[in-house]
Amino acid sequence: MVGVPGRSKACHTCRRRRKGCDLERPSCSQCRRLGLQCDGYERKTVFVHTDPATTGTNKHTTTTLVQQPPSANGTKNYSVWPKRGAVTLLPPSLVSSAYQSNYVGLFWDMYDPNWHPQRDSDNALSTTTWLAGLQSDKSYQNSPLLQTSFFAICLGAVGQRLNEKRLIENGMKAYNKALGGLAKSIAMQAHKNHVSDEATIATTRILSLYEVFFGSDPLSHTSTSSCPDPPVGKPQGMIDKPLLMSYNQADAWRRHRFGELALLEAQSPEMYKEGISHHMLADGRLSITIAAVGVRRSTILSREDWLTVPWTGSYEKTSRDLLLDIFVHLPGCLEDMAKIEAALKMNPSHYPNHVIAESITSSDESQGLLMLSQRCHRLLSQLQSWLDKDAPPLWKAFLAPSTQPQPSNRAYPTSEAPASADDISAAHLMCLYWSTRIKITLVLLKLTDYLGDVRECASSTSNRNDLRTAITRDSNHILRTAPIFFEKGAGIAGSHIAIFPLTVALKALLLMGQIGTAEQRGIVKELLVTRASESGLSVGGFVGSLRVLD
Known part of the structure; x- marks a missing residue:
């Protein structure tokens, strides 16, 4: 039986992934094909530390400390979950280190279950x-x-x-x-x-x-x-x-x-x-x-x-590094927009209606608005260049215009089913790309309100309807992709990295009138509370404290 200790003959890696194993030694071909660390077939030796006074009739759960033999390639393995009963007492000098090692191993199994040392750092989750x-x-x-x-x-x-x-x-x-x-x-x-x-x-x-x-x-x-x-x-x-x-x-x-x-x-x-x-x-x-x-x-x-x-x-620089090179400019754009809004609020004739061309051409705010508009367009151009040159190949093919209709049940592409660790990492990159586009496009949408039909910005300010369409499209991409972060293989890290893109998309769809407050909160509860709890830990409390969805 798969997943039941002592009954499955599969290697530890295939048992943990709940995959079939061909039992090849010293490492199975399934692990070799996927580039995974094959943890071997040896049974784990379990040591339990407990107070001698509590042994005997005590049926409470005690802390299980595991010392596993090296895997087929000589690397050390992590621990198993706690079991009941005492087996062997560890020497006092080893209690502390074994106690800590046990919980560190359990944490990794929860945080990023599919992590292995051979994974390309470009495809590793953020932390x-x-x-x-x-x-x-x-x-x-x-x-x-x-x-x-x-x-x-x-x-x-x-x-x-x-x-x-x-x-x-x-x-x-x-x-x-x-x-x-x-x-x-x-x-x-x-x-x-x-x-x-x-x-x-x-x-x-x-x-x-x-x-x-x-x-x-x-x-x-x-x-x-x-x-x-x-x-x-x-x-x-x-x-x-x-x-x-x-x-x-x-x-x-x-x-x-x-x-x-x-x-x-x-x-x-x-x-x-x-x-x-x-x-x-x-x-x-x-x-x-x-x-x-x-x-x-x-x-x-x-x-x-x-x-x-x-x-x-x-x-x-990896593909992720290149995307972050663009992303780190986003706070500056938002800060400039905040400064401009504060200045316009000081001049009621310029806020909140469209700015009249005759008045804006002589104001200090006009230069700031135009420069920020140009800056946002440069960032959008850089994002498009990243998508064309550095985005995950599977996603570029998936998003490319095609004469063939996409299957309606394909929310996101994966290299295998269920999604691999690399699939989850690639989806994270794409959601960061869409989130950055959304935030920048929202700034441009505000700029169109302030700039109106000023002649000087006609070539640099996009059509308002086009901007709203782009925001809605990118937000929906994130919502369709988000479930991948709550699959079992994503672990706690998946729900962690999902917070930013999901909150950006949900806020944007609310602003665009595509969803209501009740639907927004329902999605948050379903993914960031219920699904996140199933994967490891709920992040609903943290999302609420951010107040980004208010």
Whole structure:
């Protein structure tokens, strides 16, 4: 029987994927064909740590610690889920490390079930590359602070899955311990005039991930539930803009992201050319920019040196890197639009109706409007170029105009069924592409309201109906693609990366009058609460705290 320990003879990888296995040794052809790590056929040895006083008649679930033999290719394997009863007592010196290793393994099984070291980094989910690399890096091995922060999210995730309050509470304690340690670390580095190390930056990022999944629980906020302000002068990664926030879940998450950006900015872009530092910057740009989009503030990530220098070392830009090069400019466009709107509000004759050509041609706002319009069109042109040259090939063929009608049941293309890890990653890239287009096109739609029929902008301002059609089309693409992020193979990471594109699409469709508020909330509940819970953890509380759908 597939999936029942002791009865299936398939390799561990095929059993976990619930696929047929040809039983070839030392590795099966199914794993070799897909480029997966074949975890071999050996039975796992299970060790359970328990108090001797509690053995005997105690029938409660105890913590199961697993030490698995190496797989066919010599790599170590992760652990199995807890079972009942005591088997063997571990020596006290090994209890702590085995305890942590067990839950780290369980977390990975939940977070990205299909992750394997051979996966192309261009196709890895947004946090998988740096997070997996970090565990084998000396900065992790030598940093109790970083280990504590990562252990917090491991305990929280496993506790939610098993519905064990004790694990959840221990995760919260670890989170607050890491938060306090982070504050001390930053203060100490500031006192010694040292720049922040990789472990400090990584701790900030991991704590922000904890906020997404567990920050809605008030018990996780027993201390200051946000990243301590880094001692780097003013902007904390934002360009010339202080940011004052309250302490709800989304605000705490943003403070972590901007705190991380400030720590990154404290060093030169030269420091991110190699190793784990490069992966942390490359992968971190997405979440930092999403946070900046939420508050409409530009960041240093759109500066030329930060767009080029980190890729002058051993790493060439991937398709995802090239898309993020465009995405990091979005907060600046939104900030410029906000400034223009504020200026127009100061002049009631220019707001909110169409601006009269005679008045706008002599106003300072006109130049800003025209320049922003041109900037948005340049970004749309760059996005089209990315789609033509760098988008996932399967998607380019799927979206290309065809004389053959597309099957109505094909919401998104996949290389196999069910969708593989690479399929999920490719879908994420496409949803980020559509989300960026939507946000930029919404800015252009506002500009058409303000510019009206001014002669100077006639060649650069699109037809209003065309803009609305484009927004609706891209939003529907996201909604049709979104279910892939909630398949079992996507894990917790799938629901995490789905938040931004889904909220962008749902907000846009509401603005375009394509859906009502009730339908919008129904989709959020179905995908980001119900389906996300089935995949691992609900993100409904975090989405609510963002207030982007209000």
